Amino acid sequence: MHSIEFTLDDVSDDAVRADWDALLAAGLPSAGAHRSASNRPHVTVLAATSVPDVLQAAATASLGPLLPLPVRWGGLVLFGNRRLVLARLVEVDRALTDVVHGLHEDAVDVAADPHRAWVPHVTLCRRLDPGQVGTALAVLRTVPDVAPTLAGLRRWNPEHRTVTPLAG
Known part of the structure; x- marks a missing residue:
């Protein structure tokens, strides 16, 4: 899936990588474990079968000016049923949620699941x-002691x- 993603500031990025390393150390x-240069902690804004230029421009125009954006760490959450995804929630304000929902409405033709609520994590x-x-x-009992900041915006193109x- 193509995606538009927020990246974290360096200190928050390091905190998430410390969690990743703690999980690995516990087996x-x-x-x-995925050591590609493109793999870094991020908050997905939109996942879609494609990201047309107009959608990328809209995301950049609406989200880029908000950066850097302080947010808060939330609790841990599990997604799935038999094979689970473990994630740390990222608490954002209503204004950002409204902007992201607007982008999802613009992407209804290409979004992975246009009716699914955005859960920043x-x-x-x-x-x-x-x-x-x-x-x-x-292993992950404690919340990172650094306040996270959404620092950048990027696009992932899995085909290339x-x-x-x-932005950022």
Whole structure:
């Protein structure tokens, strides 16, 4: 899936990578196992089968001027059922949520699931077995002590395996 994503400031990025490393050290799946240069902590704004130039321009115009944007860490959340995704929620204000929902409305023809609510989060691991949840929660008991900031905006193109900075 193509995506538009917020990236984090360096200190918050380091905090998430520390969580990734702690999961790996505990023998758990971790987003940190993927060592590609394009893999970095991020908050997905929009996932779609394609990102037309007009949608990319709209995202850049509406989200770029908001950066850098202080946000808050939330709790941990699980997505899925048999193989789980463990993520840390990112608490944002209503104004940002409204802008993102507007972009989703603009992307209804290409969005992965245009009727799904936006849940801002940073993925910590994928393919977590339900039996590993307790260990993962014990490893990640504390919330990072740094206040996160959404610092950049980028586009991921999986067909070309490229990241394009858009703002920040």
